[in-house]
Amino acid sequence: MVLTPIIFKIILVLCVFGITLLVATYSTYAERKIAAFLQDRIGPDRAGPFGILQPLADAVKMFMKEEMIPTVSNKWLFILGPALALLTACMTGVVIPWGKSLIIGGHEYSLQITDLNIGILYLFGVVSLGVYGIMIGGWASNNKYSLLGGIRASSQMISYEVAMGLSIIALVMTTGTLSLKDIAAAQHGGHWNFFIQPLGCLIFIICAFAETNRAPFDLAECETELIGGYHTEYSSMKLGFFLFAEYINMFISSAVIATFYFGGYNMPFVGRFVHDPNWLAVLGIVFMFAKISFGIFFFMWVRWTIPRFRYDQLMNLGWKVLIPLSILNIVVTGVFMMRHEIMAYFVK
């Protein structure tokens, strides 16, 4: 059978979907193991060797728990909340280039599901929609703590989206494209955007922490103030969806950070030893996932290192530090890019 492009795309979509879910599942295990490591504990070790089956046990527990929908809640929106959270989390994977093209039987198959020429904007749009799941869930629960958690989450995400967008603008200025494929390809040979845009990279990573509602920005589910935040009223797998969406977001954020700033699937020095394009593509995927794994580890590392911010500190950091810094970054980038023209203007 000839592997037609459409069949290849379908297989790719299924693979990306499956891998996203698998990575998110094992991120829960990794989180507990890394927390244990950082706190000098052993961590889960009962289910299977080294506790490797722990995520399965957790999933079974989640599914078997009694499902409760509060009678005073808005039933449809209550169900829509976690569904939207998981949907928007899964939607971002399609524009990420997971590797170079595979060549099978003389045909080239791109390892990116779709190369939109507005890829960054698509990503940004989906991220900006991610807040609806939390807001709707928090409101529909008809609980003060849930509402406060949902409102906190949404104002936090809106605030940090601004700084995130501004930090991407500087990246777009230097790369000159909105397509993630071109951005990844342009970083070939160690020309990582991290070295060109270190400040933008830092701002983007901080904003990614805030957008995924991860510690130190997890005020939406601040236990000491809000019980469970927006998912206080949720039980069973609906709660599982919210928690799962967070891990998917973490995975996708790591993938986006790796693609934008750390070379994506490009790998140092391997091109000198390996020449077969298919092996290069496979190695590219391996390197991409190594970078993503480090990104996920970094997310967890920070969570167990830095305590939670206070809410006013969070807002001050977002509006008074990150946004001016990212605007400064844009100006400096622009001046640097136009330096010859500016010099020519003053030095006649």
Add this chain to the structure above:
Amino acid sequence: MITTYLFYFLSFLAIMFGLMVVLSKNPIHSVLYLVLTFFAIAGHYVLLNAQFLAAVHIIVYAGAIMVLFLFVIMLLNLNKETEPHKSLWLKASAAVASGSLLIVFVGALKNATNIPATNVANPNVGLIENLGKVLFSDFLLPFEVASILLLGAMVGAVMLGKKSIK
């Protein structure tokens, strides 16, 4: 033509969700239907090959402005008890005024013919490269004026938000 069917489908969705915005009793539902309306309109932009506009439409309207709407409505916690009641006279005058506007619109568009596309030569005019070039060359002044307008609105909002002016 699939685009024709898509056009009718998206128009149907946009009008239906638009009606639902007006007809739903719950303001939160109205906001959510408005978000869906914006999605249908973004679909229209994609059909017109204006991908950039579609993406920005989603980011700005669905992703930011409607979130703020939702935010405010959730904080106000509107429900039946707090709903302001208008007098019958006001309702009747609103119905007459909007009905007249509808008649004007129908009258104006009754004899409308198919308007030919002005820029058939370049179907990629909506793509971001071309849009950027046009915005920063032919329409530079309106573009900058619009940005000053936004800046003015922002300064005004900050002034209003200040608790006390020293």
